[in-house]
Amino acid sequence: MPDFSLGFRKAGESLLSLLGARLSTSEYDIESHARDESFHPPAPPDAVAFPQSNEEVAGIVRICREHSVPVIPFGAGTAVEGHVQATRGGLSLDLSRMDRILDLQPDDLDCRVQAGMRRIALNDQLERHGLWLPVDPGADASIGGMAATGASGTTTVRYGTIRENVLGLTCVLADGRIVHTGGRARKSSAGYDLTKLILGSEGTLGVITELQLKLNPLPEAVSSAVCSFPDIGESVESVIEILQSGIPVARCELLDETSMQAVNAYAKLSYEPAPTMFFEFHGTPASVKEQAQQSGEIAAEHGGSDFQWTREREKRDKLWHARHHAYYAIKALRPGSYGWVSDVCVPISRLAASITATQRDVEEARLIAPILGHVGDGNFHAIFLVDPEDEDEMDRATLANKRMVERALAIGGTCTGEHGIGIGKKEALIAQHGAGVDVMRVLKKALDPDGILNPDKVLG
Amino acid sequence: MPDFSLGFRKAGESLLSLLGARLSTSEYDIESHARDESFHPPAPPDAVAFPQSNEEVAGIVRICREHSVPVIPFGAGTAVEGHVQATRGGLSLDLSRMDRILDLQPDDLDCRVQAGMRRIALNDQLERHGLWLPVDPGADASIGGMAATGASGTTTVRYGTIRENVLGLTCVLADGRIVHTGGRARKSSAGYDLTKLILGSEGTLGVITELQLKLNPLPEAVSSAVCSFPDIGESVESVIEILQSGIPVARCELLDETSMQAVNAYAKLSYEPAPTMFFEFHGTPASVKEQAQQSGEIAAEHGGSDFQWTREREKRDKLWHARHHAYYAIKALRPGSYGWVSDVCVPISRLAASITATQRDVEEARLIAPILGHVGDGNFHAIFLVDPEDEDEMDRATLANKRMVERALAIGGTCTGEHGIGIGKKEALIAQHGAGVDVMRVLKKALDPDGILNPDKVLG
Known part of the structure; x- marks a missing residue:
């Protein structure tokens, strides 16, 4: 029997008989579940649970509720605002063992996955079917974590955030009920949009355990381009014109002067240390050529340097090299x-x-x-x-x-x-939404009256 | 002083001093606000209010709440499941005098409108800026009504439903508070998505008074196509393949055999009485040609008759003639x-x-x-x-x-x-969402404890 803290003992014993060895109090597990990737100070949970089914998650939540123990859902730990810190101790509910595709329907361009599935593993499996989930936050996050924080990233301008790509989900509410929201239909006007209410709620309204995802066909052709600009203003103006022209750009990423200097130093490159845009276009071979050419013309009107673009994979990777390594390069500064x-x-x-x-x-x-x-x-x-x-x-x-x-x-x-808000932007949330935050509190109170789900996150 | 019914008298008197002549009990107003376009039996309100500002809407709701009088938001009356029927009498809150564009930012592809603005009037004003709101439910609905029912229509396959095109909104809650949700950012991870909770709630959680909308550039070129199929199965198979190919089809509408017979009879046309698909493609001139040609090839593989397509406006209108008149033709059957x-x-x-x-x-x-x-x-x-x-x-x-x-x-x-659900599909909602409907009830109770907002709609 692990040496549970006093406040956790009763819940710990019940959880142990439910989960056996899949309840951990090892130092490694406790430490690796005490924080995300942010600078916020670590806050260790009392224990870490590794459930394998919706029913187990429901059982865990019921036990924690009975003993007023906090439940902190944990995906891949890649959040950056202290989302998974166990600020009041309690149980870290790690969904990484629920990591399977449950259903895949290529004709319907949809699939159902468990929340612990990682983004890259999912796309690896989808590739052989000519499909992908285009939402790309950079990190190899879990799909459940992406859904919980409302993740987006480089492809959002074309494909939307995770919110627009989730058709429905299964979640466990604070009272242990398992609720299925949405469905497999592409759209629905049937009642309140519970899916969207849970998406982005950062584990404070329910524990997401499964997701029904919209998929996209892999683009037939991809072209990439890079272009530096005299200043940030001109780079942004060119993108505004590209969007106004209806060019369906798939990615358009800016690195500022300092970022480009970082990349040069890190990867021994010799880019101009100027604001630089990285573009990507998806479509047919003819269409991606046209998109790149039209965008190049617009960029030139805004003082963009020679607009290098290519459709060849190897050259594309080389062009985007700087963007791909930006985070490491920046940290190495x-x-x-x-x-x-x-x-x-x-x-x-x-x-x-x-x-x-x-x-x-x-x-x-x-x-x-x-x-x-x-x-x-x-x-x-x-x-x-x-x-x-x-x-x-x-x-x-x-x-x-x-x-x-x-x-x-x-x-x-x-x-x-x-x-997301996590513990880092709660004051900013109030400044932003004022009376809206009162409404959020009403919803939280209605769905989690005892406040056991990821306490101290999003709301005060 | 109008002759108010007993239960409405006190509220009626307060409303009258707030609104003066903009509170109506005329037979015409009562009758035209007793029903939408559905077959559901009419249910007249006690009076109709025509507010002109958020503050007036808030004042109205506060008065109605004080006297436990139902408030039924009314846009254009084009709903089809009894959404605006005053099943328990009360006040029809007609937003048609709040019909202005409040702000338009072409560089940001967004605008802010009052809820009573109609879809066609909005697009007329946007056209001179090269912009449009692509959501097209057919009827000339109000934007607020579209938002309240989660409207979509012919262009959803490409541009999403109204839900994906609303960035934020202003609504009046049951206690009279004015709340602003979302904002002008294209995406946000700041707290619970109150915008999406209100969208599609059919006036039961709040009265939508303003909407921040995402706009699209008008397509540079449009091509249209028509093609009949040996059966429904082949027509749908062709669309599945078109979508899997990544062709960004803007509209793809099916009329079944009976619909085509109706159109032939109504407009004295001689289409084949077979399942027929109407396509539309948006993009550059080269792209819409490519999209039409590729789609035509796929349709031919599924037994589609000669795939007629054109980019010329007049010919396009002629090709889509049958689809445009389908509703009238069907009713004339x-x-x-x-x-x-x-x-x-x-x-x-x-x-x-x-x-x-x-x-x-x-x-x-x-x-x-x-x-x-x-x-x-x-x-x-x-x-x-x-x-x-x-x-x-x-x-x-x-x-x-x-x-x-x-x-x-x-x-x-x-x-x-x-x-939407209205009064017509409440049993179906329960069959569909089960425990989810209990959650919806919890939310309704939390936000409208007295049940004054559009009673009897969505939930039992």
Whole structure:
């Protein structure tokens, strides 16, 4: 019998008889479930459960509710706002053993997966059917985690966020009920959209255990392009015109000056240290050629350097090399530092001003914080390279981040485009949604009256 | 002072001092707000309010709440499941005087409108900016009504339903609070998705007063095509292959044999009375040509008759003539009858079987019910031409509709793809979502504890 803490003992004993060896209190499991990838301080759970079925998840939640023990759903641990920290102890509910495709229907372009399935493993299996789930947040997140945080990423401008690609889900509510929402129909007007209510609720309204996903056919052809610009403003203007022209760009990523310097240093490349856009186009061979050419013409009108584009896989990989390695390159700018990644999303017409104002703040605060943007969505990330032990530096980074968020809210944007609230942006959520947060509290209270599901996250 | 009924008198007096002449009890207003376009029996409100601002709507709701008077939001009255019937009397809240564009940002491809704005008026104003809201349910519905029912229509296969095209909204809750949800960002991970919770809630959780909409650039070129098939199965198979090929078809509409006969009779045309597909493609001139040609090849492999396609506006209109007039043509099949329109949505691989089974039921029940389908979504409509006075016929139609819904649910589909629940499909909602309906009730109770918002709709 593990040595449970006093508050967890009764729940722990019941969980042990339900799960046996799949309830762990090993140091390794406790430590690896105490935090996500953020700089937020770790907070260890009392134990980690590894359920294998919806019914087991329901049983676990019922036990935890009976003993008022927090339940913190855990996917791949790749969140960045402290989503999985066990701030009040309790049980980390790790879904990684529920990682199978349950059903795949190529004719319907849909599949059903368990929540613990990882994105890359899913796409590996889908490839042989000529299909993919295009939502690409970068990290090899679990599908359940992506759904819980409302993940998106580089392809959102064309294919939407995870929210638009989930047709339905199975979740376990705070009282242990298993509820199936949505279905396999492409659309439905049948009642309240419970699927969308659970998506993005960060494990605070229910534990997602299965997802019905919309899939896309793999594009017949792909072309990639790279182009540097005299300044951020011109790079964003070119994307605005590309979108207004109806060119269905699949990816359009911006790396700012500092990011390009980081990439040059890291990968021994010699890109111009200027704002640089990375484009990708999907379609037929003729269409991706046309899209690249039209986009190149627009970029040239905005002072874009020679618009290099290609359809060949190897050359495409080489062109996008800098983008693919950006995160590692950025972290290598200051070895030993933490990469505190914050994101906001604004109307695209205000994107350039938002980025340059943040760059100015970062410079004035003597910080290093390269910026990457999913330009088509108006979404950008500042990666503050900080030493969490350096209080003064953390204060300066906190202030720069706060100003970035405040500017976003002032122009109708959001305090987070794709990372979620977690424990890091709760104040920003209130600043953004005011009375809406009261409504969120009413919903939380109605669905989880005892507050056992991922406490301290999203809401105060 | 109008002659208010006893239960409405106190609320009526307060409303009168708030609204003056914009509170009506005229016979015309009462009658025209007693029903939507469905066969469900009319149910007149006690009065009709015509507010002009969010604050007035809030004031109205507060008064109605104080006196426990039902509030029934009313847009254009084009719903088809009894959504606006005042089943318990009360106030019809007509938003038609809140019909302006409040903000339009062409660079950001977005705009903000009041809920009473009609779809066609909006697109007329957007056209000069090269923009449109592509969601096209057929009827000239109000944007607020479209949002409240989760409307979609012919373009959903390419552009999504209204749900994917609303970035945020303003609504008045049952306690009179004005809440702003979402924002102008293209995506957000900030808290629970209140926008999506209100969308499709049919006025039972809040009164939508404003909407922030995503817009699309008008396509540079459009091509249309028509093609008849030996049977429903082959027509659907061709669409499955078109979608699997990644052809971004903008519209693909099916008219069944009976619908084509109706069109021939109505418009004195001589189409083959066979299942017929109407396609539309959007893109560059080169792209729409390529899309039409590729689709034509696929259709030919499935026995499609000569695939006529064109890019010229006049010829396109002529090609789509039959589809444009389908509803009138169908109603003319049996003059004086009611067109009871029911819809379901199923996985596309099961669409052909669902349609043919319904056709069989209709024939066996000696009914006339032509079928139209938004094939790309797996969504189809049966238009039962009935005499509501003929009890036996209504029973037979009710049974055929019930069987259509049951079959859809048995294969993971939904009891309504785009019409909503209203008062007509509440039993079907329970059959479909079971425990999910209990969750919906919890949400309704939490947000509208006195049940004043559109009572008897969606939930029992």
